Amino acid sequence: MEIEEKMADKPEDWPANARECTLEAICEKVEEFRENPSYKTKEVLLSLVCNHDLNQSTGIGLMRVTEYEVAIINYLYMVGAVHQINSLKVYLYDLITETTRLQKIMSWCNPVLGANDEEGVRICTYEEGLMLPLKLYHFAYHKYTIEKELSFAEQLFSVVNEIVKVSRTEDEIDSIAFAYSSLLYDISNMYGSKKERIWEFTREELLELFELEAKLLKKNNQSPIVRPTKGVLIMQISNFILKSRNNYNEDYICKYLPKDVARASITNHQIWMKKTELLNDKREQKVIPEFFGDTSWIKYDWVKNIDFTATRTYYVSCFSKEINSDEMQNDYGQCLYGYKNDRIIDLVAPIGIMKLKKKDGADNDLPDTMERPYISQVIAFDVLYDEIEAKKELEYLFDVINMFDMSNAEKKQFLQEILQYWILSVKDYKWHEEKERRYVIFLYDNYDYKEIEFDDTFLKIKTSLFLTPDFIIGDNPGRWEIMRQLDAKRKALFSREYLLCTDCLMQDHDAAVMRMPKVCPVCGSSNIKMVYHEE
Known part of the structure; x- marks a missing residue:
């Protein structure tokens, strides 16, 4: 990485604060993943970017935002886009959120300190140097945190509309359309950390944001059914609607495993995922198609006669949001692996290998x-x-799709592609006590993947998921290895004090901020302690 040579000069005292140290470490681990893609290098990288607790990071060091830092942020954003490391891009939005907020707080101190700060609450290096989606986000969040009058969704809507009003040329319209669509897609990949609450838009806010996007694409003569716009829209719409179920997944997520599987996971480092047609519910994927047998509840003609034929192979792993349930342990296994958020998504995702050929006219080197x-x-x-x-949610989905400038046939095809995996998200009421959360993997026949195995029933993916959970409950035969792995991870990432439960191994940076709790907030154990430094 030659940022200092090609994009900006590296300050002599770099890194001068905790944020710069973290960015430096992320750059290093990104390069390791690119050169040696594996579940191990992926876990290390994700450990740096998937913070959950509000007080997990420290702001120690010099308060500044250099051109070099902005260059690194832009570089990492491009890497995240090229290699589909969505958690990395989400981290950068979180970083901009925190830095923008800190700049506001520092501006309050300037009169007291006698500082002559020309920027004040502004961060000129962000305004001048960030890539368009990140810059748009900075402007919107800056107004949101300064004015404190609107929700973030309303502020984003307002800022984009203001920019559109003063945009005159085709390039200007294209820029804001790209920035806005990219921003929505990026934050739709949020994984449920406490820092992302402002992105948890209501369904009403989402309608306004999607409607604005539809108008922008039309104004830009940009077809919603042409790649890459089509793929971005499909995932963006699906992510927001599905994640907004049950209050954006604020509960813990867990996986129940029998002891023999838990024991095997310590050595094979795998998660096994079934093909959708082999899941244990015989009515799997039948509930939603049955809704369309009677179309009296559907107001759009283009929604009729939907084809639910599978167009690709899907694999599913089933988790639960029912923590420490005796019934779930009896049905699925005594060993509970718990997670604070959806970093599970990247941990279970296979590593694909895209093979590129040099195009005519490309650099000879x-x-x-x-x-x-x-x-x-x-x-x-x-x-x-x-x-x-x-059905109410499906009607909402139909309304969203209907906003975009497509023919009825195109809208139907757009919907059918979304329903390919949507049909996995609704089951009969008799299963409701399981409070199931699902992770669906998309695999393509003509792509190569690393560290996966197939048999007649399972897709087996190498992962650190069962080595570094956020907590465990039950008599787990792999407990000592999990403790060893988590201990090493905590020492490597330590930045400030945290609460530790020595029973379930939960680490929490927020639970003891105001006062020390009497019991663990996860398992209820009294065997808790504060960790102030790592040895």
Whole structure:
């Protein structure tokens, strides 16, 4: 990475604060993943970018935002896009959020300190240097945190409309359309950390944001059914609607495993995922198609006669949001692996290898072929068990699709592609006590993947998921190895004090901020302690 040579000069005192240290470490681990893509290098990278707690990071060091830092942020954003490391891009939005907020707080101190700060609450290096989606986000969040009058969704809507009003040329319209669509797609990949609450838009806010996007695309003469716009829209719409179920997944997520599987996971480092047609519910994928047998509840003619034929192979892993349930342990296994958020998505995603060929006219120094690793597509959702609620949500989906400038045939095709995996998200009411959360993997026949195995029933993916959970409950035969792995991870990432439960191994940076709790907030154990430094 030659940022200092090609994009900006590296300050002599770099890194001068915790944020710069973290960015430096992320750059290093990104390069390791690109050069040696594996579940191990992926886990290390994700550990740096998937913070959950509000007080997990420290702001120690010099308060500044240099051109070099902006260059690194832009570089990492491009890497995240090229290699489909969505958590990396989400982290950058979180970083901009935190830095913008800190700049506001620092501006309050300037009169007291006698500082002559020309920027004040502004961050000129962000305004001048960030890539368009990140810059748009900075402007919107800056107004949101300064004015404190509107929700973030309303502020984003307002800022984009203001920009559109003063945009005169085709290039200007194209720029804001690209920035806005990219921003919505990027934050739709949020994984449920506490820092992302402002992105948890209501369904009403989402309608306004999608409508604005539809108008922008039309104004830009940009077809919603042409790649890459089509893929971005499909995932963006699906992510927001599915994640907005049950209040954006604020509950813990867990996986129940029998002891023999838990024991095997310590050595094989795998998660096994079934093909959708082999799941244990005989009515799997039948509930939603049955809704369309009677179309009296559907107001759009283009929604009729939907084809539910599968167009690709899907694999599903089933988790639960029912923590420490005796019934779930009896049915699925005594060993509970718990997670605070959806970092599960990237941990279970296979690593794909994209093979690129040099195009005519390309630089002679480039190789004829090149392999590029990427993190495969995974979509996550809570399962719905109520027919009325499921139909209401589908009607909402129809309304969203209908906003975009497409023919009725194109809208129908667009919907059919979304329903390919949507049909996995609704089950009969009798399963409701399981509070199931699903992770669906998209695999393509003509792509190569690393560290996966197939048999007649399972897709087996190498992962650190069962080595570094956020907590465990039950008599787990792999407990000592999990403790060893988590201990090493905590020491490597330590930045400030945290609460530790020595029973379930939960680490929490927020639980003891105001006062020390008497019991663990996860398992209820009194065997808790504060960790102030790592040895």
